[in-house]
Amino acid sequence: MFTIEFGDNGEILCSGRLDAAQCARAEEFLASVDGSSTLDFARLEYISSAGLGILLKTQKRLVENGAGLRIINVNNHIHDVFRYSGFHSIFEIEAG
């Protein structure tokens, strides 16, 4: 189960498991984002390379327009995935 929605303060709240079967939902949602945004991963338990691809695609599009994604409340496991992927140099990431 994976959900993605705007929170009360405009952050994008992700929860559950972002695997290859769920990434279409994330891709559709993030395609509608057109300015700098914060992704709150406090309730995101899992991400695989399919989810990383969506984040990367979104970041490239936003940065080309002078914006970007900030990712907060990242759990230790997802932090490891980001580290092995070199995402710390291309995203602003804050641990949970």
Add this chain to the structure above:
Amino acid sequence: MQKTFPRSIDALGDIYAFSEQIMADGGIGDVVRFPVHLAMEELFTNMVKYCPDNANDIQLEIDTRDGGVAVTLVDVDVDEFDVTAERGVDTSMPLDGRVPGGLGLHLVQQMVDSLEYEYHDRQSTVRFTKESG
């Protein structure tokens, strides 16, 4: 425990439920479960992606022991694809040089403790282990 799954990304939910139950029953901690789930997903989706027209199911076997997990995936009537080969991923590449994709097997190689590949009679067998602590 062994089970076969249809060659479809939609099978990932059932694979997660199957493997999560076995690891819970085996007392496997979250530190091991996360990379095991990730490696299973990446290897399974790789098999689906590169042989979409193959009608055969994919076999998954999971064993737990001493806090660790051993997983075997078997795919029949397929071409050879060595998942242990160096992927040549440059994780220091700046954003403008990056393209989505290609990180899956790199992550598997980084996050499991052993990874083996065998190919004979058009059958691919992938084994990996993740030990506790």
